Amino acid sequence: ELGEHRHYMHKEIFEQPQAVIDTLEGRVTKDTVLTSAFGHQAEEVFKTVKQVQIIACGTSYHSGLVAKYWFEDIIGLPCQVEVASEYRYRNPVVQDGTLFVTISQSGETADTLAALQQIKKLKSKFNIPTLTICNVPESSLTRESDLTFLTHAGPEIGVASTKAFTTQLVALSLLLTSVGKTLGLMDAKQEQKIVHGLLKLPGLVKQALAHEDEIQEIANCFADKHNALFLGRGTMYPIAMEGALKLKEVSYIHAEAYPAGELKHGPLALIDEQIPVVAIAPKDDLLEKLKSNLQEVKARGGQMIVFEDEESGVSSDKEFKVVKTTTNVGRITAPITFNIPLQLLSYHVALIKGTDVDQPRNLAKSVTVE
Numbered sequence: 455e456l457g458e459h460r461h462y463m464h465k466e467i468f469e470q471p472q473a474v475i476d477t478l479e480g481r482v483t484k485d486t487v488l489t490s491a492f493g494h495q496a497e498e499v500f501k502t503v504k505q506v507q508i509i510a511c512g513t514s515y516h517s518g519l520v521a522k523y524w525f526e527d528i529i530g531l532p533c534q535v536e537v538a539s540e541y542r543y544r545n546p547v548v549q550d551g552t553l554f555v556t557i558s559q560s561g562e563t564a565d566t567l568a569a570l571q572q573i574k575k576l577k578s579k580f581n582i583p584t585l586t587i588c589n590v591p592e593s594s595l596t597r598e599s600d601l602t603f604l605t606h607a608g609p610e611i612g613v614a615s616t617k618a619f620t621t622q623l624v625a626l627s628l629l630l631t632s633v634g635k636t637l638g639l640m641d642a643k644q645e646q647k648i649v650h651g652l653l654k655l656p657g658l659v660k661q662a663l664a665h666e667d668e669i670q671e672i673a674n675c676f677a678d679k680h681n682a683l684f685l686g687r688g689t690m691y692p693i694a695m696e697g698a699l700k701l702k703e704v705s706y707i708h709a710e711a712y713p714a715g716e717l718k719h720g721p722l723a724l725i726d727e728q729i730p731v732v733a734i735a736p737k738d739d740l741l742e743k744l745k746s747n748l749q750e751v752k753a754r755g756g757q758m759i760v761f762e763d764e765e766s767g768v769s770s771d772k773e774f775k776v777v778k779t780t781t782n783v784g785r786i787t788a789p790i791t792f793n794i795p796l797q798l799l800s801y802h803v804a805l806i807k808g809t810d811v812d813q814p815r816n817l818a819k820s821v822t823v824e
């Protein structure tokens with residue numbers, strides 16, 4: 455079943471171009487997103503939406519965080535994101551017209567399910583349509599939700615979620631577009647641009663995967679380290695969080711993610727030659743700000759690993775190991791593409807560390823108890 459791969463994690467990382475194709479299949483035309491992909495009553499439901507509340511755990515939570523940037527930045531629709539275990543035990547203020555979105559690979563995560571069940575109790579008082587983005591048909595979350603979008607990632611066996619995350623982001627970009635156009639917040643030109651970007655995504659993912667040898671080499675920087683820091687700005691901040699989670703999970707190295715602009719507010723004190731710093735540097739409006747953050751790290755002797763666009767122009771030297779990961783990525787495709795090298799990095803660090811990659815200690819694939 456593993457074929458040429460040593461581990462499911464590796465196999466699943468390399469299945470991502472196909473997982474993207476399968477998730478888009480039948481959900482887009484060459485220029486448009488089919489709103490009916492979210493269910494035949496989706497358009498009626500989306501017409502009533504005034505804001506979005508996303509609930510999830512772990513990696514699925516990180517995909518929700520990326521979507522928050524998209525919803526607010528691209529269509530100006532308020533979007534909140536929270537981990538299920540917090541949301542379910544506080545008394546959140548619920549507003550009428552909230553699209554309540556759960557995201558889950560398994561569809562069985564106890565906290566996410568409990569948050570959904572709790573919100574459903576308020577349905578008699580408020581209009582709160584529920585939607586789940588899930589990888590498993592016939593799961594608890596799909597049964598309990600008004601609308602369902604299945605990510606067609608195929609079975610994910612490795613405990614570390616990889617291809618499920620990528621397809622969740624694809625699903626969220628389709629949701630953004632469907633809700634945006636239904637509410638008149640996105641025009642046909644913007645929609646076409648997003649769809650064209652998504653259709654290029656399998657190629658972009660392949661291009662990122664082609665850097666495996668370089669990343670394998672860089673993984674050696676982590677062999678004797680106990681801590682790592684991941685930095686990003688904008689949508690790359692949640693991608694940094696996902697990169698840090700993956701590294702912790704499979705290599706047992708403590709890793710933290712920070713928005714690069716927060717460096718001076720504390721984490722800069724950690725920087726020395728013992729802590730590798732991973733930065734994600736797409737060519738976007740925040741690149742120059744990120745570059746000056748990186749200079750601050752360099753000045754303190756930190757070892758930097760930078761994943762950038764070919765056009766970003768951070769040059770390699772003793773302190774900077776630069777991987778020219780991709781070129782020409784857009785706002786939607788950038789976070790999806792830049793996550794790929796972080797998955798490969800964690801995988802190769804785990805191999806060096808000799809951990810149980812597919813079944814990390816203390817973890818279960820599906821967290822059905824809290």
Ligand code: M6R
Nearest residue numbers: 512513514558559560563614615
């Ligand atoms: O099945 P779910 O997506 O609901 O699972 C949520 C988390 O338990 C999961 O993403 C976890 O964080 C992964 N092991 C991370 O790789």
